Amino acid sequence: MPAQPDVNPPLSTPRLRLEPQVAAHAPVMVAALADPRSYLYIPGKPPSDTEALRRRFAHQESRRSPDGANLWLNWIVYSGQTALGTVQATVQLAERTAAVAYVFGPEAWGQGYASEAMRAMLTFLHAGLGVEKFVAHLDTRNAASRRLVERLGFVQTDLILGADRFKGSVSDEYVYSLSAAVFSASSPTPPLDFPPAGL
Ligand SMILES: CC(C)(COP(=O)(O)OP(=O)(O)OC[C@H]1O[C@@H](n2cnc3c(N)ncnc32)[C@H](O)[C@@H]1OP(=O)(O)O)[C@@H](O)C(=O)NCCC(=O)NCCS
Numbered sequence: 001m002p003a004q005p006d007v008n009p010p011l012s013t014p015r016l017r018l019e020p021q022v023a024a025h026a027p028v029m030v031a032a033l034a035d036p037r038s039y040l041y042i043p044g045k046p047p048s049d050t051e052a053l054r055r056r057f058a059h060q061e062s063r064r065s066p067d068g069a070n071l072w073l074n075w076i077v078y079s080g081q082t083a084l085g086t087v088q089a090t091v092q093l094a095e096r097t098a099a100v101a102y103v104f105g106p107e108a109w110g111q112g113y114a115s116e117a118m119r120a121m122l123t124f125l126h127a128g129l130g131v132e133k134f135v136a137h138l139d140t141r142n143a144a145s146r147r148l149v150e151r152l153g154f155v156q157t158d159l160i161l162g163a164d165r166f167k168g169s170v171s172d173e174y175v176y177s178l179s180a181a182v183f184s185a186s187s188p189t190p191p192l193d194f195p196p197a198g199l
Contacts, residue, residue, distance in 0.1 A: 007091075007129060008063050008073045011120045016113060018120055021074035021086065022061055026054035028083040029076065032105045038085075041139035042103070043166040069093060071129075077104070077117045084108035087121045089131075096132040098125050102148070114148055119187060122152070126180035133179060137163070140172045153186055154178040 011018040019025070027050050033039075034046050047053045060072050071091035077084045085104030091097070100121070104114050125131040136154060138145045158175035165171065 007071050008075070009124070009128070011075065011124055013116045013120045015079060016084075016117055016120070017078040018075040018087065018117060019078060021057055021076050023054045023058040025076045025083070026050050026057055029053060029057075029086065032083040032085060033103060035106050037106050038103055040167075041142035041145070041171070043164065073121075073125075075117070075121060077113065079108075079113065084113055085117075087114075087117045089121060089125055091125065091129060091131060096130060097135060098131045098133070099135050099137070101136070102145075109144065115151055118148070118152055122178075122180070122183055123187065126184055131180055133177060134183070136176045137173050138176065139164075140174055146174065146176075149176045149178075152178065153183055 008020040010020060026047075030047050030050050030053060034048075036046060039045050057074075060074055063072055064070065065072065069092065071089070071093065073089045073091060075087050077087060085102065085108055088101045089098040092099075100118070102114055102118060108114070122134060125134070134154070136145075136149050137160075138149065140159070154176035155178070156174050157177045160173045160175065162170050163173035
């Protein structure tokens with residue numbers, strides 16, 4: 001039987017190490033995401049119950065939705081020994097599309113770490129898994145997130161008014177998308193090291 005390809009391998013960039021998320025990362029992520037500013041424009045609040053987070057991470061270690069249609073991919077982003085945040089992708093295998101997300105602690109903001117980690121993940125999703133399109137949903141008030149996706153080459157394709165409701169207000173959402181071919185053409189020498197996966 002052929003070996004199952006590693007769909008969530010370790011990745012690295014010049015400054016960062018992206019570790020595949022496992023249950024043992026729960027304590028470092030409780031610390032990395034403790035600041036409520038990280039959750040201003042997304043539902044939820046900082047994880048404070050390490051055991052609950054450990055269970056959630058353990059569940060996500062399957063890397064697949066129960067029906068097998070989607071891959072759940074999560075990386076913990078490290079600079080040296082410090083966990084800075086997370087980058088995530090839900091890959092719809094039939095559509096070859098990945099919905100991407102990212103959350104970093106405020107100490108990591110403004111230094112290009114999120115862009116660098118996202119570039120590594122997008123490069124892997126395309127080159128390693130054959131993803132052809134990336135999609136991001138973001139709250140219209142989230143200027144930092146908007147700048148990030150635009151710097152990566154995403155373009156706004158939709159606006160969903162009243163997409164969600166959290167923290168006492170309505171969340172309107174921009175939908176941004178990016179063709180993986182366009183992304184890889186604009187990043188000819190990816191700052192990335194990963195073992196080939198192939199599905
Ligand atoms: C969205 C989020 C990840 C963006 O983080 P960020 O730090 O603004 O993004 P980057 O890592 O790309 O860094 C951006 C800045 O670092 C600078 N930068 C880029 N490369 C750099 C480098 N090598 N050295 C130093 N600075 C650098 C850039 O100039 C950029 O600033 P600019 O946009 O004013 O030009 C962060 O705000 C966050 O975690 N927010 C909370 C969670 C959230 O809302 N997630 C999104 C849900 S949709």
